[in-house]
Every structure is written in structure tokens, then in C-alpha cells.
Amino acid sequence: MAKADYINGKSWAVIGANDDPTRYGSKVYRHLKLMGYRVFAVNPKLQTVDGDPCWPDLGSLPEKPDAIDFVVSPAAGEKHIRDAAALGIKRLWFQPGTWRDDFADLATELGLETVQSCVLVEIN
Numbered sequence: 719m720a721k722a723d724y725i726n727g728k729s730w731a732v733i734g735a736n737d738d739p740t741r742y743g744s745k746v747y748r749h750l751k752l753m754g755y756r757v758f759a760v761n762p763k764l765q766t767v768d769g770d771p772c773w774p775d776l777g778s779l780p781e782k783p784d785a786i787d788f789v790v791s792p793a794a795g796e797k798h799i800r801d802a803a804a805l806g807i808k809r810l811w812f813q814p815g816t817w818r819d820d821f822a823d824l825a826t827e828l829g830l831e832t833v834q835s836c837v838l839v840e841i842n
Contacts, residue, residue, distance in 0.1 A: 721833055724809050725841055727784030728756060731776060731807075733798050734789035735759035735767045742813060743789040744768070746837050750787070753841055758783055776801045785809035787837055792818040803828035811837060 730750050735757075736743040747767055750757045759767035762774040773779050776786070776798065786802055788795055788810065795816060802810060810825065812834045825832045 721835070721840055723831075724785045724811060724833060727809065729758070729781070729783040729785075730755050731758040731760050731773075731779060731783040731786045732789060733760045733776075733786060734794075735761050735772065736764065737767055742838075746787055746789050746813065749838055750841070756783075776805055776807065782807055785811055787811045787813065788816040789813050790816060792816055792821075795821060796824065799824055799828065799830065803830055809833075811835070813837065 732743065732747045732750065734743040735747040738744050747757055747759055758779050759770060759772040760776060761767065761772050764772040766772050782805060786807055788798065795818065799810065799821060808830055810830055810832045812832060814836055817834050
């Protein structure tokens with residue numbers, strides 16, 4: 719799938735969103751909001767992010783997002799990939815440092831599409 723298909727979506731979930739302005743989870747979350755997307759923070763350790771509700775997992779979201787942005791370590795990624803597939807979320811975007819090579823086979827097996835790039839650079 720082309721990056722344009724992700725960019726043209728209306729909503730994103732950011733796994734690993736947080737309130738620390740020095741960390742990418744915060745930067746990505748706020749950037750997507752500023753660009754006009756409906757954004758859902760996903761982080762089981764927080765109640766809110768940037769004044770918005772924060773959800774513990776993808777299954778708790780009030781609606782299915784068009785895409786997911788991964789801002790978590792690769793060790794945490796597989797669970798979220800499987801959760802996305804179970805919920806019918808097909809578009810997964812992996813920030814630099816969040817990808818493992820075996821995710822390509824897993825995504826193909828589950829019928830998911832992936833992008834490996836920095837949202838901060840690609841969506842302006």
C-alpha cells in the first residue's frame with residue numbers, strides 16, 4: 719500500500735503515545751493532531767495524553783482507526799500487530815527503531831500492510 723493511502727485516512731492510533739515532549743511518542747501524537755487527524759493515544763500506563771483520554775490497548779478504542787503508528791520497542795510490537803489483525807485494522811506504520819525483520823512475514827500472514835518510516839517527516 720502506498721503511503722498516500724495512510725495519509726489520506728482520517729484517524730490514527732499511536733501505540734506508545736506519552737506526555738514527555740522530548741520523546742517520539744509525544745511528538746508523533748501531537749504532530750498527527752496538528753495535521754488534523756483524529757488521534758487515539760494507546761498506552762496502558764497513562765490515563766491521558768495531551769489532555770485527551772488514553773486507552774490501554776487497541777481493543778479499548780471507541781472506534782477503529784484507519785492506521786496505527788508504532789512508537790514502542792520491537793519487543794512489544796508483535797502483540798499489537800496481532801491485536802490489529804484481530805480488530806480488522808490493516809494499516810500499520812512503524813517508526814524508526816520499532817521494526818523487526820520477522821514482522822514482514824507476520825504482517826503478510828495476517829493480511830496487513832506496513833510502512834517503515836518517520837511520520838514526522840512524511841506527513842506535513
